[in-house]
Each structure stands twice: as structure tokens, then as C-alpha cells.
Amino acid sequence: MTPRVVMTEDDLRRAVVRIAHEIVEEARGADDLAVVGIQTRGVALGRRIAALIEGFESTQVPFGSLDISLYRDDLGLRGVKPTLHRTDLPRSITDTRVVLVDDVLYTGRTVRAALDALIDFGRPQRIMLAVLVDRGHRELPIRADFVGRNIPTRRDEVVRVRLRETDGRDEVVLGTREELR
Amino acid sequence: MTVQYVTHPDLARSVTASPNQPAPDTGGIAAPAARRDAPPRWHHRHVLDLDDFSRDEIELVLETTDEMREVLARDIPRVPALRGTTVATLFYEASTRTRASFELAGKVLGADVINLSASGSSVEKGESLIDTVRTLQAMGVQVIVMRHPRSGAPYLAAAHCQAAVVNGGDGWHAHPSQALLDLYTIRRRYGTLAGLRVAIVGDIAHSRVARSNIWGLTTMGAEVVLCGPPTLLPSGIGPRISTAREEVAFPHVTIEHDLERALRGADVVMALRLQKERMQSGLLPGLREYARRYQITAERLALAQPDALVMHPGPMNEGVEIAPEVAHGGQSRIEEQVTNGVAVRMALLFLVARGG
Numbered sequence: 376m377t378p379r380v381v382m383t384e385d386d387l388r389r390a391v392v393r394i395a396h397e398i399v400e401e402a403r404g405a406d407d408l409a410v411v412g413i414q415t416r417g418v419a420l421g422r423r424i425a426a427l428i429e430g431f432e433s434t435q436v437p438f439g440s441l442d443i444s445l446y447r448d449d450l451g452l453r454g455v456k457p458t459l460h461r462t463d464l465p466r467s468i469t470d471t472r473v474v475l476v477d478d479v480l481y482t483g484r485t486v487r488a489a490l491d492a493l494i495d496f497g498r499p500q501r502i503m504l505a506v507l508v509d510r511g512h513r514e515l516p517i518r519a520d521f522v523g524r525n526i527p528t529r530r531d532e533v534v535r536v537r538l539r540e541t542d543g544r545d546e547v548v549l550g551t552r553e554e555l556r
Numbered sequence: 557m558t559v560q561y562v563t564h565p566d567l568a569r570s571v572t573a574s575p576n577q578p579a580p581d582t583g584g585i586a587a588p589a590a591r592r593d594a595p596p597r598w599h600h601r602h603v604l605d606l607d608d609f610s611r612d613e614i615e616l617v618l619e620t621t622d623e624m625r626e627v628l629a630r631d632i633p634r635v636p637a638l639r640g641t642t643v644a645t646l647f648y649e650a651s652t653r654t655r656a657s658f659e660l661a662g663k664v665l666g667a668d669v670i671n672l673s674a675s676g677s678s679v680e681k682g683e684s685l686i687d688t689v690r691t692l693q694a695m696g697v698q699v700i701v702m703r704h705p706r707s708g709a710p711y712l713a714a715a716h717c718q719a720a721v722v723n724g725g726d727g728w729h730a731h732p733s734q735a736l737l738d739l740y741t742i743r744r745r746y747g748t749l750a751g752l753r754v755a756i757v758g759d760i761a762h763s764r765v766a767r768s769n770i771w772g773l774t775t776m777g778a779e780v781v782l783c784g785p786p787t788l789l790p791s792g793i794g795p796r797i798s799t800a801r802e803e804v805a806f807p808h809v810t811i812e813h814d815l816e817r818a819l820r821g822a823d824v825v826m827a828l829r830l831q832k833e834r835m836q837s838g839l840l841p842g843l844r845e846y847a848r849r850y851q852i853t854a855e856r857l858a859l860a861q862p863d864a865l866v867m868h869p870g871p872m873n874e875g876v877e878i879a880p881e882v883a884h885g886g887q888s889r890i891e892e893q894v895t896n897g898v899a900v901r902m903a904l905l906f907l908v909a910r911g912g
Binding site (some may be wrong): 442444445446458459460461462463491495496 | 623906
């Protein structure tokens with residue numbers, strides 16, 4: 376099997392726009408709303424979502440980035456590089472409604488670490504989770520509030536999200552680890 | 557300067573091992589490509605000196621330090637990155653800031669930190685260094701931060717235990733965490749180290765801070781000027797007094813006996829602590845004589861670049877190697893050095909404990 380494109384540029388754009396609409400609908404507006412992207416592709420996606428919501432609601436949506444490296448439970452295991460990225464949250468997240476954004480939801484461990492990290496910065500009124508792709512295989516009781524696309528996968532497969540900001544183009548590809556190396 | 561990985565036998569293992577091992581499922585299966593595919597940037601099991609650090613590794617420490625500063629700036633500066641890791645500080649020599657900042661660094665990262673010193677431990681009963689570090693290892697200590705009056709002691713410890721050894725200063729030899737915090741403090745001000753002129757003034761011969769700084773600064777592309785009384789300058793360094801071979805080894809280090817010439821045009825002026833015992837051993841006629849010729853005064857500082865940074869590794873003898881109005885003046889970064897020291901040591905602990 377060769378890697379196949381499971382979301383094209385257009386699919387990805389529509390999914391992000393829909394997620395942004397769903398967030399506004401669910402949150403009934405954008406008051407006290409903040410978007411926080413998980414480094415690194417969640418940041419790019421989060422920025423797009425925040426910009427879209429600002430367009431729909433004609434208001435400012437605080438945006439922040441979160442690096443969860445210091446909260447991972449698999450640090451020090453082979454292959455995890457201790458390269459830290461910027462954490463830069465809106466001044467206060469206490470009493471705000473935070474939409475956490477990541478590219479792929481898989482085991483749930485990244486989101487678990489992100490929740491721990493976020494809560495160290497304050498006490499949000501509510502935390503929601505938006506992901507571009509939910510590929511299943513959860514190891515923790517975590518679910519997303521907003522999903523771009525559910526993609527059934529095998530564990531030995533890899534979902535590779537490519538974004539303009541980080542990879543030069545928008546697409547989601549599914550393949551084996553070797554194929555996508 | 558060549559990168560000397562040879563002193564780290566574990567390097568070969570870690571580099572050859574990683575490409576063959578499939579990366580574990582980290583949950584972030586769509587994690588950034590850099591995290592998945594880039595070669596490991598960290599090659600050290602121990603941090604003993606900066607002589608075997610490449611530019612990229614120093615850069616990694618400085619970048620990691622940036623993120624550690626963010627953690628320190630939080631309302632509750634505590635993250636669980638080193639939860640379950642035990643760090644021991646083992647100090648055979650007095651220290652305030654190095655020990656306190658390593659301890660704080662470990663605690664901010666969630667590690668368990670135990671502090672041992674030579675007095676009050678089995679060292680007083682004659683326990684050898686090797687036995688002490690093996691005892692710590694047997695208790696499950698994973699990182700040993702060590703200071704010792706003998707040059708090279710941390711290398712001995714590193715050779716005889718599985719724990720990671722971080723040199724907190726050994727004799728006249730090396731003080732890598734101090735040099736890294738100096739590099740970080742300079743880089744924060746100038747954005748880079750390349751092309752800067754750094755004057756280090758004082759007792760160079762007995763200074764582990766100067767030695768590690770020379771390695772670090774020259775690796776990062778800075779020019780180093782060493783200045784002090786001839787009796788306190790090391791032999792065998794710098795083109796003026798070195799053999800032809802050493803000239804090649806240290807093309808960016810010069811020795812200058814005249815303080816005013818050393819300071820002229822400097823971007824950074826680093827004063828070193830003058831130790832009183834140098835007087836007893838006859839290397840210096842007296843403190844007043846030293847201060848008259850080598851003290852960093854406001855007048856002399858004016859010869860450097862207008863906004864040159866003033867640094868000192870501490871503890872200071874105000875009125876000897878540095879004038880009080882300079883130590884506490886607008887160009888002084890001495891307090892910031894201490895603050896950055898915690899963040900740099902967090903980065904080092906994080907990288908030795910988790911970078912392998």
C-alpha cells in the first residue's frame with residue numbers, strides 16, 4: 376500500500392472552517408473564549424481557527440501556544456527528542472473558555488499532558504478539545520469536542536498532517552511508518 | 557576547533573542505536589517531523605566541561621534555557637518533567653549560588669533533590685570519592701551534581717558510576733554551568749555570541765570559570781581577551797606566548813597585560829574573583845596594588861563599548877576586582893547572571909536526565 380491522501384487541501388480547509396463554526400455555536404459566541412494550540416501543528420491550526428472565529432464574530436480571540444514536552448509521561452524513552460518549543464499563553468486563562476487545538480488525536484496522552492500543563496496556568500471555566508483528525512486507539516478516557524474527520528487506522532499506520540505553515544502545503548496522508556519516513 | 561566526542565564512549569552507542577530502533581508511539585504520532593526524524597542534538601551523558609560541546613549542543617542548551625525561563629516566570633513555577641528522578645548535589649567545596657540554583661532547578665522540574673557535603677558525611681570518615689558516588693548510585697540517584705577542589709574529580713566519578721555527572725566546578729579546571737549561564741546572559745543581550753569581544757579580567761590562571769568560558773565563547777564564535785597580572789595568567793594560551801601549535805588551537809584568544817588595551821572596544825567585561833590566598837603564595841604584592849592596576853572602574857569601563865555588559869561569576873570582592881558603582885551600575889548583569897543560572901541548570905538537568 377502506498378501512502379494515500381485522506382484529506383486534500385480543500386477537505387482540510389472545509390474541516391477547519393466547520394470546526395470554527397461549531398465552536399462558536401457550541402460556545403454561543405466568542406466571549407471569554409481563548410484558543411490554545413499544542414506545539415507545533417496545533418499552533419498553526421489554532422491560529423487559523425482563532426482568525427476564523429474573529430471573522431465570524433467580529434471580536435478579538437486571544438491565542439496562545441503550548442509546549443507539553445515538560446509534561447509528557449514518555450520523556451526519556453527512545454526517540455523522544457527533548458527539544459522544547461515556545462509556551463506563550465494569553466495573560467490569564469482563569470475563568471475563560473479554552474479551546475485546545477491539536478492536529479491528531481490518537482492515544483490521548485498528548486491531550487492529557489496538555490490538560491495538566493494548561494491547569495498549571497490557571498483555572499479555565501471550561502476546556503474544549505478540537506482536533507483535525509481522530510484516528511482512534513485511545514489509551515485514556517479522553518474525547519474531542521470538535522473533530523475535522525474520523526479516520527479509522529491500524530496501530531502500525533501513521534497519520535501525517537501537513538500544513539502550509541510548517542510543511543509548505545495542506546494535506547493529510549495515511550501510510551505505514553516506512554512509507555512516510 | 558574540532559568537536560571532541562571521543563571522551564564520551566556512550567556517544568557511539570547512542571548514535572548507532574537510535575536509527576535502528578523504531579521510535580515508540582509517543583501518542584503524538586503526527587508529531588512534528590523535526591521531533592521524529594532529526595538526528596539527536598544531545599550527545600552527553602555527563603556535563604564535565606564545554607571542551608567537548610559542539611556549537612549545536614551549546615545552542616540546544618541556550619534554547620532550552622529560554623523555555624525554562626518561561627517556566628520560572630509562572631505564578632507556580634513547577635513542572636513534572638523530572639518527576640521520579642533523583643538528583644544529588646555532592647559538594648566538597650563551599651558554594652552558595654551553584655548549589656542553591658541546582659537544587660532549585662531540580663525542584664522546579666519536579667525531581668527529588670538530596671544535598672550532601674563533605675562535612676557531616678562519610679567523607680569525614682575517609683570514604684573515597686568513588687565509594688561515595690557508588691553509594692549514591694545504589695540509592696537510585698540518577699544525576700550527581702558535583703563540586704570538588706581537585707581538578708578532574710568529576711571525571712573520576714563519571715568513570716566509576718552509571719549516574720550522570722554534572723560538574724559544578726572542579727579545582728582550577730572547569731565550571732561548565734557557570735560558563736553556559738554567562739553565554740546565555742550575553743546572548744540575551746546581543747542575540748548572538750559570534751563576533752563579540754569579551755574581556756575576562758583577573759586571576760585567569762586559577763579560574764575554572766575563565767577556562768570553561770574560553771571553550772564556550774570561542775566555540776560560539778566570540779573573541780576572548782584575557783587580562784591580568786603576568787603571575788596570574790596561564791602559560792600556553794594565546795598567540796603571544798604560545799607555541800605555533802597552540803596558536804592554531806586558540807586563534808580567537810589573546811592575552812593582554814595592559815587593562816586599558818584589553819577593555820578598548822569590548823562588548824562584555826567579565827571580572828573574576830581575586831582570591832586572598834594568592835597574596836600568601838607570593839603571586840601578588842597586595843590587594844591595593846592589584847586594585848590600582850586591574851580593578852574595573854567606571855573610568856576604565858568607559859573604554860569599552862558604550863553599552864558593554866559587566867559580568868562577574870560571584871562572590872564579588874567589591875573594591876578589589878570591581879568597583880562598587882560598576883558592580884551595581886546600569887551596565888551590570890551580575891544579578892541577571894544569578895537568575896539565568898537557575899534556568900540554565902534546569903536545562904542541563906533536563907537534558908542529561910531526559911536527552912539520552
